[in-house]
Amino acid sequence: MSRPASNLQIDSARLWGTIHETAKFGATPKGGVRRLTLSQEDKEVRDWFRKACEEAGLEVHVDALGSIFGLRRGRDMGRPAVGFGSHLDTQPTGGKFDGILGTLGALEVMRTLNNAGIETEAPLCIVNWTNEEGSRFAPAMMASAAYVGDFTTDDILSRRDAEGVTVKQALDGIGYRGDKPVGFQKLGCFVELHIEQGPILEAEDKTIGVVDSGQGVLWYDGKITGFESHAGSTPMGLRRDALATLSEIVLAMESIASKRAPNAVGTVGEAVIAKPSRNVIPGEVAFTIDTRSADGAIMDALDRDLRAAVAEIAARRKVEVKLDLVWRKPPTHFDPRLIAAVENAAESLGYSHRRITSGAGHDACNLNTVIPAAMVFVPCKDGISHNELEDATQADCAAGTNVLLHTVLALAGVAS
Amino acid sequence: MSRPASNLQIDSARLWGTIHETAKFGATPKGGVRRLTLSQEDKEVRDWFRKACEEAGLEVHVDALGSIFGLRRGRDMGRPAVGFGSHLDTQPTGGKFDGILGTLGALEVMRTLNNAGIETEAPLCIVNWTNEEGSRFAPAMMASAAYVGDFTTDDILSRRDAEGVTVKQALDGIGYRGDKPVGFQKLGCFVELHIEQGPILEAEDKTIGVVDSGQGVLWYDGKITGFESHAGSTPMGLRRDALATLSEIVLAMESIASKRAPNAVGTVGEAVIAKPSRNVIPGEVAFTIDTRSADGAIMDALDRDLRAAVAEIAARRKVEVKLDLVWRKPPTHFDPRLIAAVENAAESLGYSHRRITSGAGHDACNLNTVIPAAMVFVPCKDGISHNELEDATQADCAAGTNVLLHTVLALAGVAS
Numbered sequence: 001m002s003r004p005a006s007n008l009q010i011d012s013a014r015l016w017g018t019i020h021e022t023a024k025f026g027a028t029p030k031g032g033v034r035r036l037t038l039s040q041e042d043k044e045v046r047d048w049f050r051k052a053c054e055e056a057g058l059e060v061h062v063d064a065l066g067s068i069f070g071l072r073r074g075r076d077m078g079r080p081a082v083g084f085g086s087h088l089d090t091q092p093t094g095g096k097f098d099g100i101l102g103t104l105g106a107l108e109v110m111r112t113l114n115n116a117g118i119e120t121e122a123p124l125c126i127v128n129w130t131n132e133e134g135s136r137f138a139p140a141m142m143a144s145a146a147y148v149g150d151f152t153t154d155d156i157l158s159r160r161d162a163e164g165v166t167v168k169q170a171l172d173g174i175g176y177r178g179d180k181p182v183g184f185q186k187l188g189c190f191v192e193l194h195i196e197q198g199p200i201l202e203a204e205d206k207t208i209g210v211v212d213s214g215q216g217v218l219w220y221d222g223k224i225t226g227f228e229s230h231a232g233s234t235p236m237g238l239r240r241d242a243l244a245t246l247s248e249i250v251l252a253m254e255s256i257a258s259k260r261a262p263n264a265v266g267t268v269g270e271a272v273i274a275k276p277s278r279n280v281i282p283g284e285v286a287f288t289i290d291t292r293s294a295d296g297a298i299m300d301a302l303d304r305d306l307r308a309a310v311a312e313i314a315a316r317r318k319v320e321v322k323l324d325l326v327w328r329k330p331p332t333h334f335d336p337r338l339i340a341a342v343e344n345a346a347e348s349l350g351y352s353h354r355r356i357t358s359g360a361g362h363d364a365c366n367l368n369t370v371i372p373a374a375m376v377f378v379p380c381k382d383g384i385s386h387n388e389l390e391d392a393t394q395a396d397c398a399a400g401t402n403v404l405l406h407t408v409l410a411l412a413g414v415a416s
Numbered sequence: 417m418s419r420p421a422s423n424l425q426i427d428s429a430r431l432w433g434t435i436h437e438t439a440k441f442g443a444t445p446k447g448g449v450r451r452l453t454l455s456q457e458d459k460e461v462r463d464w465f466r467k468a469c470e471e472a473g474l475e476v477h478v479d480a481l482g483s484i485f486g487l488r489r490g491r492d493m494g495r496p497a498v499g500f501g502s503h504l505d506t507q508p509t510g511g512k513f514d515g516i517l518g519t520l521g522a523l524e525v526m527r528t529l530n531n532a533g534i535e536t537e538a539p540l541c542i543v544n545w546t547n548e549e550g551s552r553f554a555p556a557m558m559a560s561a562a563y564v565g566d567f568t569t570d571d572i573l574s575r576r577d578a579e580g581v582t583v584k585q586a587l588d589g590i591g592y593r594g595d596k597p598v599g600f601q602k603l604g605c606f607v608e609l610h611i612e613q614g615p616i617l618e619a620e621d622k623t624i625g626v627v628d629s630g631q632g633v634l635w636y637d638g639k640i641t642g643f644e645s646h647a648g649s650t651p652m653g654l655r656r657d658a659l660a661t662l663s664e665i666v667l668a669m670e671s672i673a674s675k676r677a678p679n680a681v682g683t684v685g686e687a688v689i690a691k692p693s694r695n696v697i698p699g700e701v702a703f704t705i706d707t708r709s710a711d712g713a714i715m716d717a718l719d720r721d722l723r724a725a726v727a728e729i730a731a732r733r734k735v736e737v738k739l740d741l742v743w744r745k746p747p748t749h750f751d752p753r754l755i756a757a758v759e760n761a762a763e764s765l766g767y768s769h770r771r772i773t774s775g776a777g778h779d780a781c782n783l784n785t786v787i788p789a790a791m792v793f794v795p796c797k798d799g800i801s802h803n804e805l806e807d808a809t810q811a812d813c814a815a816g817t818n819v820l821l822h823t824v825l826a827l828a829g830v831a832s
Contacts, residue, residue: 196649197646197648197649198646198648198649198650198651199650199651199654200651203654215648217648219694228803229799229800230613230614230775230776230799230801230802231681231683231685231706231708231775232613232614232631232633232681232706232708232774232775232776232777233612233613233614233774233775233776233799233801234614234615234681234775234799235614235615235616235677235678235681236670236673236674236677236678236680236681236682237674237677237678238615238619238799241670241683243666243684243685243687244666244667244670244684246663247662247663247664247666247667248663248667250659250660250663251660251663251664251667254652254657254660257652258652258653261651261652261653262651262652262653264652265647265648265650265651265652266652267647267657267695267696267697268659268660268698269647269659269689269692269693269694269695269696269697269698270689270692270693270694271659271687271689271692272692273685273686273687276685276686276687276688277685277686278635278685278686278704278706279683279685279706280683280685280802281683281685282684282685288694290647290648290694290695292647292648358648358649359646359647359648359649359650360646360648360649361648383645383646383649383650383654384645385646385649386646386696387644
């Protein structure tokens, strides 16, 4: 890194301004953002973003799934571009930072380099990935998944929302089905800045999370079939209570994950009693389990322990429990060279930092399966995200963007 | 009891025939009955029942809440009538026996006495109580509750179903708002034959349950407020999981009731997660509790232990739990003289029998608050009721009706 670039800082007020300026697209009364992917609000923020990229001198392209790429030429165009960015779509009652910080932070990096007149060796490319959230169309992170070849473009284009609208129709509806094939823009690596979405950095008073891994995920669908009977006239010893069975499973999952904390989490997020009634013993309960770890061996152990616990509980209570694994996503281990670049940037900028695992999935996790990737986390208030209460400080957002800037410069190299 | 009466038996085939003949009013494809109170199907079975009572020579009257009374004169009309009967309405997916056996069994007793030419000292009166089930209008057992003075007639007439139809409108709609004031028919005592609705008689291979008590009931509405957060990024130790909290409460209720089995039961019948999602830690759960005992001191202990357990769980998990007692019904202790009459009848008829507590509420429990009352139980298959699978054998139905017959004869006396 050349000497002038090493002192470079982004413009904190300008970054903060863009975050709040774009928050008007889909603003909710409680201070959040509702900007479902490919909605009218998404079109508005996309138009704003494309114009801002063009004004920053970037070459803007849109691919067949609507992802927006803004290229800043490097001195050596034979080198693959250093990619960075995130997403501008939100959850139905989302906040102003999830995805947005990483995308507008990337724009701020470009503006800062322009103002400083810095040319990089490798080209730089910022990206706004379509549909990270997955609230309107499944799966989440579909554009980056297609980019790395997990799905074909046609498959993703045919996915439908709850109203039956396809991705293709939605893209055409807002004019964002681009002319570039998915994957046209080669990236040599990818860095994503994001709020933590958890409470660890705040609890430990660290400014920067150097994300070295992303949790693998196991998703199960479960169904308990006990026996529905009269709450008054069925003696305790003759019951086959599906909700009491679920209760044991919930606590077993909690205990199995806690035993491996901080390297595992486990949650029963949904539980629905069939025909619930105040004076009827629940006979059937459907539920889902989400358990995660960044360690593949621990994931195997979570699966094994969970199945053993469920089998023991079901046999003892004389109920049937079906447990189907519906999704298994392996852990992400980010690239050591990129992790070191993030860590060096945080250290040289004097920010407190720690290595951290991403609990949530991100586009960077998809990209890491084919190119080196890494992430930068900043704290968010009370660990809240996917919520209108989501919040982060201007100072932390600026710090994360400075780390992104210097990571990108280190990876691309500054032309002398 | 005079000698000829002592050998008297009801006509098992005729009883079985009426049970199946009337099951056509509201018959469901799966062999059950859907006969919501004051519906068209209820009108049809009422018309059938009124005609059968008239053909049996009974003086039929309908009160202001639609309950049907069929009086058989005694030799001494100065004595109050011996009342017996039950209800002809069913749950939305009910069976052919709950309530129906007691009502048609009462009719069969009258027919048997007619055929044998037996006159009783006291008059006899069979009753079909309106809305025992409470599925369409709340509260359940409302007509017998009004009969004993727990509600005014006008109050009950103004209750509305889910479509906004009042009891008064529904009664008028099927022509069963009678001209007799509630309570016009004085009863000296009341006996109700019913299926057990639990598994005890079947499990112990007993034909007759001599019901000596009915459980008191405590109903609670509960709400847990924890903190909704991301299932991936919230460490186990920093969670405030409302569903895990509920799970502990469910198991605490189970344990508190089991400790006092067979003298208590406890059930969480409803549990609803606010905004459930597979990858979100539940932040809010609403639930209900139903706990019962036939012993007032145990009811107090159940309430005390439950509140203590909930307070401990809430404090340890740093969540808020609201627990509101919404109904408290004291236990029923049936009349010793009537219990003895039922027991003597079962014994003299040679049926296996045992004392038993009613887990469910019945019109007889309401009546017992002002006049001596008792109940006769017969087994039902697998303890199932409030279900199209509800079943009982012809032999057991006949046995129960024979016990009803001889109990009634003992209470009324046979004119010599």
